[in-house]
Amino acid sequence: MKNSQKGFIVPVLLIIIALLVVGGGVYVYESKKTETPIVVDTETQQSNQVQQQTNTQTSNTQQNSQNNEGAITYASANLSATPTTGVSPLTVNFEGQIKVPYNQRGRAIMFFGDGVSDVMFRSGPDLFSEKWTHTFNKSGEYDAIMVLTSVQDVDSDIQVMNNPYYSKNLVIKKVHISVKSSPTTQTYTNAQYAFSVNYPQDWKTPTTYFDPYLKWSISNFGSEGFSIDALSPEKGYTLEKFTTGAWFHGPNDPYTNTVIGGRSAVRYDLIFPQYGRGESSQPLGYTRTIQYGVITPNGSILTIYYEKSFKTQAEAQAADLSKADQYITWIKF
Structure with missing residues (x-):
């Protein structure tokens, strides 16, 4: 009886061991299958991201360049006159030019020096010029003055007010006109x-x-x-x-x-x-x-x-x- 029981126990143990071995292998395989990482070409992906960022920056730069084409960081003005001396009545040809920073607004007033004035108005950034023909009917010494005034910051992104070469309402150009009496x-x-x-x-x-x-x-x-x-x-x-x-x-x-x-x-x-x-x-x-x-x-x-x-x-x-x-x-x- 003891011998038959021994003969029965041995095969059962072998079967249990075999099942444990097979089950453990399946478990290990499934675990490894789950933990295996997905391999990605990160170098290519990063390169594409950099290229996309560069293209975006280039596009923005080009757009800003177009928006700021001809932009300057301070207001400027020029005034010329021909002739500057002569006998009364003296007719003088003036030409005034103003240029203000991008998205700035400039207003220039022309004073001829004999109580007559005129106004020119322009928004930047293009150079704007205007011509006048003025006659001085009396002899005397005249200072013809052009004042660039009413300059306003209409774009808060343009920090022109911090530029040391820019002075609000202080851009002045002067030409001296000398008119002599007609000799009799x-x-x-x-x-x-x-x-x-x-x-x-x-x-x-x-x-x-x-x-x-x-x-x-x-x-x-x-x-x-x-x-x-x-x-x-x-x-x-x-x-x-x-x-x-x-x-x-x-x-x-x-x-x-x-x-x-x-x-x-x-x-x-x-x-x-x-x-x-x-x-x-x-x-x-x-x-x-x-x-x-x-x-x-x-x-x-x-x-x-x-x-x-x-x-x-x-x-x-x-x-x-x-x-x-x-x-x-x-x-x-």
């Missing part, structure tokens, strides 16, 4: 010697006498003025005789060629010592003389003088006597 002139005409002189009305009446030839002079009641000596055409003078003969100048004194009233002329620049009465060996002063010679249309010869006195020869040489060339423009034929 009188005309002296001499038919015998075929010339005339247009001189300012407020100058002294010319002095005219013959001794034996014409001597004519004019001044401004002060130290400015000039004189003319004239010889009749019967003398038959030419410029060659004028430069080589014994005249107020010497035959060897240097001269330059010039033009007076459209006619050929010569110009001398001479310095003469001035001596007092007696036998003084030292000059009391020096006279510098600008002398012109010109032949008039009827053959008369004019000698034109512009003179200044000086204490020393150095002062005489250094003096500016360019007014002489201005005065001869008054002479007409």
